[in-house]
Amino acid sequence: MTNLPKTYTPQKIEGKWYQFWQKNNYFHAEATSEKPPYAIVIPPPNITGGLHIGHALDNTLQDCLIRWRRMQGYNTLWMPGTDHAGIMTEVIMERRLADEGTSRIALGREKFIERMWQWKEETHDYIISQLQQLGCSCDWERERFTYDEGFCEAVNTAFVQFYEQGLIYQDTYMANWCPECNTVISNLEVEPIDIDGNFYHIRYPVKESPIVLEIATTRPETMLGDTAVAVHPDDERYQHLIGKKAHLPLCDREIPIIADAYVDREFGTGALKVTPAHDTNDYEIGLRHNLEQCAVFTRDGYINENAPEKYVGLSRSDCRKRVVEDLQSADYLVKIVPHRHAVGHHDRCGAVVEPTISLQWFMNVKPLAQRAIEATQKGEVKFIPERETARFYHWMENIEPWPVARQRWWGHRIPIWYCNACDAITAAMETPQQCECGASDFRQEEDVLDTWFSSGLWPFSTMGWPAETPELKTFYPTSVLVSGWDILFFWIARMIMLGLGCMDEVPFRTVYLHGLVADEKGQKMSKSKGNSIDPLETIAIYGVDAFRFALANASTPLPYVPLPESQIEAGRRFANKIWNAARFILMNLEKHPVPAETDTVGTHQEILEIAWIRSRLNYTIETTTDALENFRFYEAAQVLYAFLWHEFCDWYLEFTKQRIAQDEPEALWVAADILEQTMRLIHPIMPFLSEEIWQQLPHGGRRNEFAVDKSSVAIASWPEPIGENATAEATMATLMEVIESVRSIRGELNVPMGASVEVHIQCPDAEIRDRLETYLAQYLPAFTRVAGVIIAERLQKPPASAEAVIGELAIYIPLADVIDLDAEHARLSKRYQQAVKDVTAAQKTLDNPNFIQRAPEKVVAQKRAQLERLLVEQEKLARSIGMLTQSAEENDD
């Protein structure tokens, strides 16, 4: 007896098959091969912790593509790895150190980095095991880390190259500064959050004049660093004040009143306080007017000595309170008006970002952005969904210099060397030997590079760049990049630019951007919101395949894809359904084994259900392939679900039961064949279950034309279309309709199971009758629990019978004792009303001469046939209702 348990228990098989695949090296890609290449580089997960639901989706979809292409015969490379995630990792580590009562500074750079490496090992191992539990068929021999030795070389090479090209330069400029992390960050890392703040209206007295200027600000504490007041040059209210000086309250300083067109006359009071050291726009104004830059904050966000003594040492928020109090008591404060406005926060630590002037390393990405735009316009890169292309262009066209340095420790130290004697700057892979000035004493730049700089090299650095490797030759540019749309700018755009800069070629041909996983309320799942699903927990409960199926099924092209628990539950039920279908087939195969040398492929086409299920399988093969080709994973999932459950299980296997009972096991052998092919189709989505079943299905006992390799479904060939059979599909559709009508009557009229009833079928069309006769006689009793079937060209409707109409077919079920005439009347009336509605609609279309004239012939013919059928049905129903009413009246008599 087959030792298959009644319910599917995924935990028992998942580990086993992953080990099997790895042992057989199925996931390894050869650097050179005759097969066409297909490559994906994984978006390397940050080593900041475990994988979340978004990773599960991202990697499931990648694995679907990779497994599918592998079966199609491509030399598939899925390049795995992890990312050192500079600031993020440091933020988390610093919190941890704080819990231990120590800090980054206390440890010192070297010790701190040591701790980071330790932690990296732990989280790395956890992440890899998660990916493996998810079933990811990565080429693990090639795994990389964005901070490993090879990467350091790649990063240094790229940096030096861009420096020499003049694209990377040092400059003093205002950039976003995180006072919490003590580093500069790029504007992408600034998250604007709406805050309920205030407008503080403050009086600035004009020197040697009775006039008092009123300015409005949301950040009163910055007034300590004001170096001007600006008005619009054409503003009549203030024109006469331009060139005069204003008294800066609380500071005992005088600042000039200047004219600058930036000022919006309509906004606030039309007078703007200017703080060039702490506001990006003020900084620009300051440059235009040669204003002093008076910084009043320290790098970590406290008031410094440039402010009046009483404020020194206060935090920014404390200082705001003090300033407002002091303004009020000195009668400088006019009013406070509530004002909601966006405040920039660091996306990694949440601190309020402070625009700060500092000496920084920048990369001028404009030229590369231009090349990226051109490459995209030429079709060298394609974005899916297409709407993302517009977002890409918009960002690329408005790109600004990229501050690439970070004042942190965990990351690639910038390969810049300062001469200790003359301060000359050298960019080099290693410490230079000698400076131009003759000295040989150097110090390396303290700053590290933005993590995105190194991950921007990912698609080629993982393949050995800067060396010219066979891997690069074979796999670059890679085939597709799969990622969430939220990192289009952070990462994908940078990869394209750096790929062009270093490889002179885009890094991938297609970018597939999936949605972000949301809960049932449409909210993005995230740990901080507490609505996220832990992949491992979910897998433990439902099994990987159910989870993967749910993810594939959820991945519609929407920007946020909901993943309610019920969908994962549905995945589990589906897995169980497949399991039991296999169980049924395998159990019966023991009694009816496939004889050696038996060919089940393409045979027995004369049997209706066999021809039909093959035709449906053909449709499934074509649709699944097309869906995967176009990144419509949800469609692949749905079509496989519908085929397996509603066509294969609900119908075909039920027919098979009858065949087996009649000792005709051929249908069973075909079932095994259909299931074998379907397991191949579903393998990219449900790798473990499909392998478990595929392994048990017969391949050796008969000729199998499709499976080139019989050792694993993971390397079996992808099914090819096997041809459709429209006649079989049409005949089967009618057969199904008859069966469903009889079932419906039984259900609606509450005919008890025990009641023995007969079915009389009138079928005037000889050809249809001929095609259906045997099958109806054979299957109707078993499918609908009726005692007997009569089929004739013409027959009388038996008295007190229920009726259904399918085109020309009439189905009568005599129910002399059990029929509820009122119920039957209601049932028929409802169908009649529907028929009238449909007839009217069809009639209206056909009455339109323009329709006949202009619509394609095929559509007109279809409409005519439809109307004809509907008219027959309508007429039959009308007659039956009439008869019913008549007999009811007779009963009354």
Place this chain on the structure above:
RNA sequence: GGGCGGGUAGCUCAGGUGGCUAGAGCGACAGCCUUACAAGCUGUAGGCCACAGGUUCAAGUCCUGUCCCGCCUACCA
């Protein structure tokens, strides 16, 4: 302020280039332990496809406008 996406059954969503009687899953209701599966089987109910115009023989689908919801982006202090 600009731009994008969405509004279809109680809920979550499908419905590429207009053309079957608008579908699925979940949920609801009714009946079934039918020898693979109760994580199952059978049946039923439920939709002015947001609204208003327009194009067309034909609109859930294309165009215009309006109203909601979400997101991305922007220097209005």
